[in-house]
Every structure is written in structure tokens, then in C-alpha cells.
Amino acid sequence: QVQLVESGGGLVQAGGSLRLSCAASGGTFSTLRMGWFRQAPGKVREFVAAISWNAGITYYADSVKGRFTISRDNAPNTRYLQMNNLRPEDTAVYYCAVQVQPYNPIYSRESTYRYWGQGTQVTVSS
Numbered sequence: 001q002v003q004l005v006e007s008g009g010g011l012v013q014a015g016g017s018l019r020l021s022c023a024a025s026g027g028t029f030s031t032l033r034m035g036w037f038r039q040a041p042g043k044v045r046e047f048v049a050a051i052s053w054n055a056g057i058t059y060y061a062d063s064v065k066g067r068f069t070i071s072r073d074n075a076p077n078t079r080y081l082q083m084n085n086l087r088p089e090d091t092a093v094y095y096c097a098v099q100v101q102p103y104n105p106i107y108s109r110e111s112t113y114r115y116w117g118q119g120t121q122v123t124v125s126s
Contacts, residue, residue, distance in 0.1 A: 002026045002115040006096050009120030012086055016124070020081040022096030022117060028053070032099040034079045036070065037110055038092035038122075047108035048094070051079055059107045064090075086124045093119040 008020040022034060035050035049070040050059045058070050069082040083090065097113035106112050 002028060002031065002098055002100075004096050004098065004115055004117035006094065006117040006120040009094060009122045011123045011125065014086060014088055014124055014126050016086050017082070017084045018086065018122060020083065020094055020096075020120060020122075022079050022081075023075070024077045024079075024098065028077050028098075030101045032101055032103065033107055034070075034096060034098050035107065035113055036081050036094060036096055037113075038090075038094045039119075040089075040092040043092075045095070045110055047110070049081060050107045053098075061108070083122070086122075088124045088126045090122060091124050092122060094122050095119045 002024055003026045005023045012018055031053040033050045033052050036048040037045050038048050039045040047061050048064055049068055051070045067085045071080050095117055097116045099113050104112055
């Protein structure tokens, strides 16, 4: 069982930046990837970015490529989503989630992620 806790959401003006964190606990030895998804009001949840747990290989949705960066820093079980040049259309609840072993080549489908955080609100004003 893996527990995920997101933090770092908030209100920012268009063009601004936010950094989301996702801390994992409860046994991450079988984690394959960590992903970020978002859900705007009235819309389906969509893939944003993902990072392989050990190798650090990154994946991005076209809508955020060049503006968002998913990374791992010094904290061993925490991954980050740096969001720059934010737009009003980035407004959503952002969720982190993890895939577990065995290997799955699909990184953008939410049904392949087993554990989910509670979500953090990001609001971008125009």
C-alpha cells in the first residue's frame, strides 16, 4: 500500500509559476512511475506528466511540454512538478498517482495507476 500526499497548489496569475510536490510513503519498492493528472470543472481527468521511479525518464502531455517539468530531487520518495508560464486553462485539481510493477509501457492512461493522492487545487487567474 502506497500513500501519496500532494502539496503546493494555490492561486497564481497567468504567466506565474507553482511547484507541486508529491510525497510517497508505505512502501515504494515496487513503484514503476509517478504521474500527474489534472481535472478541470466539467472535464475528464487528463494526463499531465510522468517520471519513471528509478531511471528518471520523463513524459509530458503536449499541452504542457516546455512549460512543466517533472523531477526528483534530494528527497528519495518525493517527486515534483514545476509549472511555469501558467495559463488560465491550467486551472484544475492536480493529482499525483503511481504505477507499480510489472513493467507497463503505457504511462498516460489513468487506469494503469494504482494509488492516488487526494489532489491539490491550482487556479490561474487571467
